[in-house]
Every structure is written in structure tokens, then in C-alpha cells.
Amino acid sequence: MFITVCGQKGGVAKTCTSIHLASVWDRQGKNVCIIDADKNRSALAYASRGNLPFPVFPVSSAAKASRGADIVITDGQASSDEEELKHLAYGSDLVLIPTTPKARSVELTVELANLLNTLKVNHAVLIVKVDSRKHKAANQAREALQKFGLFVFEGHIPLLSAFDKAEASGRSVDDAVDDYGRADPLRMTGWSAYCSITSQIQCQISKHLSDINKLNNPQRISA
Numbered sequence: 001m002f003i004t005v006c007g008q009k010g011g012v013a014k015t016c017t018s019i020h021l022a023s024v025w026d027r028q029g030k031n032v033c034i035i036d037a038d039k040n041r042s043a044l045a046y047a048s049r050g051n052l053p054f055p056v057f058p059v060s061s062a063a064k065a066s067r068g069a070d071i072v073i074t075d076g077q078a079s080s081d082e083e084e085l086k087h088l089a090y091g092s093d094l095v096l097i098p099t100t101p102k103a104r105s106v107e108l109t110v111e112l113a114n115l116l117n118t119l120k121v122n123h124a125v126l127i128v129k130v131d132s133r134k135h136k137a138a139n140q141a142r143e144a145l146q147k148f149g150l151f152v153f154e155g156h157i158p159l160l161s162a163f164d165k166a167e168a169s170g171r172s173v174d175d176a177v178d179d180y181g182r183a184d185p186l187r188m189t190g191w192s193a194y195c196s197i198t199s200q201i202q203c204q205i206s207k208h209l210s211d212i213n214k215l216n217n218p219q220r221i222s223a
């Protein structure tokens with residue numbers, strides 16, 4: 001399974017999402033790896049701070065790295081360059097677009113989804129960094145995205161300082177500790193949110209593939 005995480009904006013949790021999808025699947029016993037396709041090498045930097053249980057490779061060794069992996073997650077960089085996005089998106093089973101509920105992030109997500117539509121690449125949106133006091137804004141963002149025909153995953157990733165703490169020590173959020181080594185009280189809230197997204201991703205990809213099969217083989221289905 002090939003998943004690409006990308007978007008036209010920086011700071012919308014692309015790298016954090018790549019790391020956590022990989023962490024959840026690794027915990028489930030899948031052979032998973034991340035390809036860091038960002039010039040800033042953020043995923044490689046994240047991994048270098050700690051001891052993640054799955055490998056992160058630079059894009060230059062993508063072909064070799066993905067051999068034998070059950071799931072390959074490509075962490076893309078913020079870009080609106082059509083050619084660059086085409087290059088990233090082609091061949092993916094799913095392009096995952098994280099967006100915050102902010103208006104500009106939602107607008108850019110709709111633009112990117114339009115481009116992916118023209119490329120006929122399966123894509124879906126994940127709402128991230130939702131402040132617990134601003135659920136209304138997240139619901140409004142979801143409605144706006146759905147109005148444009150986008151598939152949006154159920155639920156969202158909450159805005160939690162546990163994610164920052166996890167990143168600082170190169171761990172996944174369920175292992176987040178503060179400077180004194182105390183476990184973050186909300187770490188499992190962040191972990192559960194990504195667990196829910198991984199199972200939704202698997203369903204979304206299966207449904208997409210079965211829809212394509214039905215389109216390609218209408219007689220066999222109706223027979």
C-alpha cells in the first residue's frame with residue numbers, strides 16, 4: 001500500500017501524520033517505512049532524535065527502501081508546483097491531505113483536491129490540530145470541504161502539546177513525556193485519534209479499489 005501525505009501549506013502536520021500512521025501500523029505488526037520527500041528532511045530529523053521502530057529513508061533510496069514493505073508512506077513537502085505534485089501523487093493508493101480548520105488551509109486543500117481529481121488520484125482529507133475549545137470551527141471546515149465533494153475522514157486529530165513533546169524526543173505521541181520524564185496525560189488521546197484514521201484509510205482504499213473494479217468490469221459484477 002502506497003500512501004502519500006502532502007499539501008500546499010507548511011506546518012499542517014504532514015510529517016507528524018506520516019510518523020503516526022507508520023507508528024500505528026508498526027504496532028499492528030505491519031512492515032512499514034517512511035520515504036522523506038521533503039527538502040527539509042523533517043521526517044529524517046524526527047527519526048534521528050529518537051529510536052522509532054520503523055525506518056525512514058531519503059527519497060533518493062525510495063525504490064530500494066520500499067522493497068518488501070507492506071506499507072510505504074511518503075512524507076511530502078508543502079508545494080503548489082503541479083509537476084512536483086504529479087510526481088509525488090502518481091502511483092499512490094491514497095493521497096492524504098492534512099488540513100487545519102483555518103480558512104486558508106481549507107481553501108488550499110480544495111485547490112489541491114481539484115488538481116488530484118484531474119489526475120484521477122484517490123485522495124482524502126484529514127482535519128488536524130483541532131483546538132478542543134474550537135470544535136465548531138472543525139465542523140464548519142468539514143462541511144465546507146464536503147460541499148466541494150471532498151472525502152473527509154471521520155473525527156479529527158486534536159491540537160495537543162503531547163505531539164510537540166513527542167517530536168522533540170523522536171518518539172510517537174503515546175510515549176510523550178515532559179522535561180522531567182513524566183508521561184503526558186493526553187498522550188493516548190492523540191494516539192487513539194491516529195489509530196482511528198489508520199483503520200479508516202484501509203477501508204477507504206478498499207472501497208476505492210472495488211469502485212474502480214466495478215467501473216472496469218460492469219458485466220462481471222451484474223452477472
Ligand SMILES: Nc1ncnc2c1ncn2[C@@H]1O[C@H](COP(=O)(O)OP(=O)(O)O)[C@@H](O)[C@H]1O
Pocket residue numbers: 009010011012013014015016017042128129130157158159160161163164167
Ligand atoms: N495535532 C497536533 N497538535 C499539536 N501540535 C502538532 C500537531 N501535529 C503537529 N504538531 C506540531 O506542529 C508542527 C508542524 O508539524 P509538521 O508535522 O512538521 O508539519 P508539516 O510537515 O506539515 O510542515 C510541529 O512542531 C509538530 O510537532
Ligand SMILES: [Mg+2]
Pocket residue numbers: 014015016038042043075076077
Ligand atoms: Mg513536514
